[in-house]
Amino acid sequence: MTRQQAERAGRLLGLHSSTVYKLRRRFLRHPVTSAVAPMSRGPKMGNKRLDPNSEQVIQEVLKEWLPCQRRLAHPLLDLTLEVRRRCLLAGLKPPGRNTVARRWAEYREAQAAALADAPSAAVAPGTFSAATPLDIVQIDHTQADVIVVDDWFRRPLGRPWLSVAIDLATRCVMGIYLSMDRPNAATVALLLSRVALPKAAWLDSLELEPQEQEVSWPMHGLPKALHLDNAAEFHGRALRMGCAQYGVELMYRPVGRPQFGGHVERMNRTLMERLRGLPGATGNSPKGRKARRPEQEAVLTLAEFERWLAVEVAQRYHHSEHRGLAGATPASAWQAMAQVHPPRQLPPGPEEAMQFLVQFMPMAQRIVQSYGLSLFNIRYWHPIFAAWRELRRKVVVRYHPEDLSRVFVSAGGRRYIEVGYADVRRPRISLWEQRAACRHLRAEGQRQLSEALIFKAIEQQRRIVDSARQATRVAQRQVPRKEAVPLGPWSPTPAPPAAELDYSQTPDPFPVEIWDSPWPKTA
Structure with missing residues (x-):
């Protein structure tokens, strides 16, 4: 292209002749019409005009601060405020909310791309599995959808917490634990003791009925890995040291991704569905709970509910066909796999069992x-x-x-x-x-606490509870019965009421100290 040709083309296109030469070179390198499209002005896509120090602050907040937050009511607002706080402390000009929103979107896209490129992405979702028994055991806690009553007056206590451990290879429930307290480190220790130790002693302690004596639960052993969520009781020092002592690996799910624990979550759902027919069942939704009034229908104590769960899991679930096992039952899968790959066992004896429990306390x-x-x-x-x-x-x-x-x-x-x-x-x-x-x-103003003061206060509180229990029993006995309502002129005259007895002078029919329960509550 000569100079005269470039100037003539420039006059026709309204461009300088040097720009015509640039367009010609671009077209020769890539001969398509889009190569000579007008070039956009301003910063190119991907270029960032933010101060590098402020950019580093945003990346630190996204990578370090944000994953540690469990629940944020307004994530973008909280994220912007945290970035602004750190920038002001460092003497930097804080970025705007839209800038933080763009960086957050870029960070999530990068995370999604990294997850797609991971080797595990080649496996279809829901195929997380294990080859042999006790390779991976998933543990989770849930609040049971049923209200239990106390042992004395059969009054509602609330919904108990249920902890479940399930083996991925055989879908067998390795152990359950019930408690009215929120899950803690002791809950995990007692559940793991039921996973690793034989369950015969625990089943005997449930005092099953004669027709339930055939309940068999042979699944036990030391797991190779525990698959856990990010609850506080699963990050304790006792659990880490106990697992290190017995060679158990700890695997944690991603934060806020319950689908990664799908096996135990589905097991919890199965058990909660079975609870719907029990008296005192609350259902899995608070909608309509006040109309159902489960507190008035509750009749099961915590021990009776635990006995019901043991029969449900050992006799019904373990011997029912499982879709994840191609129609086989969890009990048959355990029996077949355990013969080929025997699980690790603790040395027999009560001392070894106690030492195992102690390691996780x-x-x-x-x-x-x-x-x-x-x-x-x-x-x-x-x-x-x-x-x-x-x-x-x-x-x-x-x-x-x-x-x-x-x-x-x-x-x-x-x-x-x-x-x-x-x-x-x-x-x-x-x-x-x-x-x-x-x-x-x-x-009460006591600044210096001592052992004597603590035990004295506890004894006083226990006496108050015992007095309240005795007064409640006496009041319930002395409530007069309702007189029969006549049905008509032909109804017989009701008999005169019997003379009232002074029940306060009779011996206490419940001479049992409720604080005296066997310990530990495990096999």
Whole structure:
């Protein structure tokens, strides 16, 4: 192209001759019409005009701060405020809300692209599985859709918490645990003990009816990996150390992705569907719950509900056809796979079982003093402390929140010894009672808490409860019966009421201390 040709083309196109040469070079490199389209002005796509330091702050908030937040009412607003706060602390000009929104969208797109390129993306969703028994055991907690009543007056207590462990390879339920308290580290310890230990002793403790004596639950063993969500009780130091002791790997689901635990979530749904026919069932939705009034229909105690669950899982679920097993039953799948790949077992004996349970209990570190050791303002003593206190050894203390009358102490972290109160006259108490007594004493102005004050407050509270229970029983006995309503002129005259007896002088028909329950509540 000569100079005259370039100038003539420029006059026709309204461009400078040098621009004509640029368009010609672009067209020769890529001979399509879009190559000579007018070039857009301004920054090119992908270029960022934000200050690099502010850009780094946004990326830190997206990668470090945002994944740690569980529930945000207004995610974009909270994200913008956090970026603005950090920029002001660093002396930077904070970016606008639209800029933060664009960076957030780019971050989510990058995450989606990385997930699509991952090797696991080649596997279809819902195909997370295991090849042999106890390769992967999923654990989850849920609040049961049924209201239970107390053992004494059959009054509603509320909905219990149900913890379930399921084996992915055979779909067998490895263990269940029921409690009225929210799941904690002790809940996980007791559930894992039922997973790893034989369940015969636990089934015997349920006091099944004669027609239910054939309940068999042979599934047990040490899992190779635990698949967990991100609840606080699954991130405790006791669980990590216990799993490291027995060679159990911990696997966590992505935050806010319940579908990654689909097996145990589906198991919970199956059990909740079976609860709909029980008296006191609440349903899985609060809609219409007030009209149903499940509190008035509730009749099952916590022990009776646990017995019902044991029969439901061991006799019904384990022997029902499972779609995920191509029509086989979980019990038959366990029997077939366990013969080829036997699961790991703990050494037999009650001592090994207790040591396993202790390894997963909540823990604390203490130094043995001249008086022994102190935990929750309570003194404990063992003759071996006489040797340890000279060395001022730091020991690991494991405790059960439901029973503080004994703890388990280890100087090396391997073998634990059982240690009781320094004052053997003290009654057994729970951690909940101890904390309630401390709150009561502080409310009364007691700044210096001692063991004697704590146990005195607990005994006073127990006496109040016993007096209230006795007064309630007497009041219920003395309620007069309603007289019969005459049905017509031919109705017989009702008999005169019998003379009232003074039931307050009769012996107490319930001479049982309710605080005296067997511990631990496990096999």
